[in-house]
Amino acid sequence: MTDALEFFHEKKPWSRYKDGILDYYLEPYLAKVAKLRRPILIVDCFAGPGQFDDGEPGSPLIISKRLRSVQERGAQVLGFYIEKDPVLYERLDQNTRDLNIPMRVRQGDFRQYINEISELAHDCTVFIYLDPIKPSDLLFADMECIYCQLDRGRSVEALINFMSTGFWRAVCGLADRILVDNTLQHKHPLVCDWDAIAGGTYWQETVFSGQMSDPDRIELLAQGYAERLRQWFKWVIRYPVRDNYDDKFPKYHLTFGSRHSDAIELMNRAMVNARRTFVRACFIDGFLFPNQPAKEIIDPHEAERAVVRTSQTLGKAKWKDLRVRATIENPCTYTDSEFNSAIKRAIQKGDLVSDSSGRRIDENAWIWPPKRE
Numbered sequence: 001m002t003d004a005l006e007f008f009h010e011k012k013p014w015s016r017y018k019d020g021i022l023d024y025y026l027e028p029y030l031a032k033v034a035k036l037r038r039p040i041l042i043v044d045c046f047a048g049p050g051q052f053d054d055g056e057p058g059s060p061l062i063i064s065k066r067l068r069s070v071q072e073r074g075a076q077v078l079g080f081y082i083e084k085d086p087v088l089y090e091r092l093d094q095n096t097r098d099l100n101i102p103m104r105v106r107q108g109d110f111r112q113y114i115n116e117i118s119e120l121a122h123d124c125t126v127f128i129y130l131d132p133i134k135p136s137d138l139l140f141a142d143m144e145c146i147y148c149q150l151d152r153g154r155s156v157e158a159l160i161n162f163m164s165t166g167f168w169r170a171v172c173g174l175a176d177r178i179l180v181d182n183t184l185q186h187k188h189p190l191v192c193d194w195d196a197i198a199g200g201t202y203w204q205e206t207v208f209s210g211q212m213s214d215p216d217r218i219e220l221l222a223q224g225y226a227e228r229l230r231q232w233f234k235w236v237i238r239y240p241v242r243d244n245y246d247d248k249f250p251k252y253h254l255t256f257g258s259r260h261s262d263a264i265e266l267m268n269r270a271m272v273n274a275r276r277t278f279v280r281a282c283f284i285d286g287f288l289f290p291n292q293p294a295k296e297i298i299d300p301h302e303a304e305r306a307v308v309r310t311s312q313t314l315g316k317a318k319w320k321d322l323r324v325r326a327t328i329e330n331p332c333t334y335t336d337s338e339f340n341s342a343i344k345r346a347i348q349k350g351d352l353v354s355d356s357s358g359r360r361i362d363e364n365a366w367i368w369p370p371k372r373e
């Protein structure tokens with residue numbers, strides 16, 4: 001059985017968190033972009049068969065359900081699903097046949113369809129989902145010509161499964177071929193291949209130099225990948241998906257890029273929800289006394305401290321900008337409405353200064369940190 005066929009035998013718990021984030025995000029995202037009155041295109045480049053052998057829906061079915069519901073409210077939509085494996089493609093074709101939304105289901109390498117997607121992207125609001133099964137399946141620049149449409153004012157967003165741990169394991173496994181006397185051979189063809197996957201050379205130092213724990217190296221790899229994505233997307237956030245809370249290594253980092261701060265706040269909400277669901281399942285549901293780690297306790301005072309800290313580095317800024325920046329600096333931790341409450345309280349207590357009273361949310365109010373004595 002191939003890796004891909006095996007993968008769809010049953011949905012693994014960590015895949016539920018990944019799908020949960022996708023599903024949770026799509027509902028408010030679609031409601032919002034439907035207002036633009038442009039066709040909405042969702043592309044799933046690594047679609048799989050649409051349904052797992054245990055009956056659980058895969059990403060194309062999750063996407064189609066959300067597209068159908070916004071289509072019923074009058075939006076023009078298109079689902080574009082690509083699967084390379086011929087057996088899985090047949091199943092995908094069957095599983096999507098009666099879904100009653102406009103869609104294109106294609107067999108082959110997603111790179112074959114980039115021109116077709118790019119043409120469609122001219123007139124559409126586009127969401128791209130990239131969920132490879134191994135890190136080498138996706139080169140960093142594969143979708144470049146679609147992301148570049150951002151320069152022409154198009155709305156393009158991408159949710160990418162960056163297989164950080166898989167990346168790290170794979171390149172560590174090459175050490176005896178790419179390191180000579182402990183020196184990395186920068187021009188070695190294998191090194192060049194992994195540069196193309198990572199979108200740069202930052203991984204070389206992260207993996208092979210310095211004194212650092214392996215989990216820190218993996219976190220730094222994910223950070224490097226996110227930073228590279230910022231050449232196209234103004235805002236990028238990521239969420240480490242784990243199997244068990246105490247696992248040293250995440251399965252991967254789900255990484256999202258958008259030009260719109262509203263989209264980042266929606267995705268943050270989806271990631272906060274996934275994190276809290278995970279923590280509930282590990283430490284709260286079925287326990288007489290909740291026993292989650294201190295950093296998982298939702299603490300309104302900590303949210304206040306976070307917005308004050310952000311304000312100190314940001315200086316005078318609009319309410320909304322402060323909230324978005326606090327989100328980027330504390331991703332997957334508090335929702336936008338929790339940050340709003342924190343800002344209100346901080347203004348009322350004098351920990352932040354504003355031209356608003358802080359009694360109600362005013363996204364256009366100016367906020368700044370008090371002068372230090």
Ligand SMILES: C[S@@+](CC[C@H](N)C(=O)[O-])C[C@H]1O[C@@H](n2cnc3c(N)ncnc32)[C@H](O)[C@@H]1O
Pocket residue numbers: 004007019045046047048049050057058059060082083084085088108109110111131132133137
């Ligand atoms: C991790 S699975 C996707 C799971 C799917 N997103 C879901 O949640 O149901 C990756 C899939 O991508 C397919 N695949 C791998 N390389 C591909 C490529 N270059 N183009 C299209 N599909 C590819 C694999 O056969 C596999 O079915």
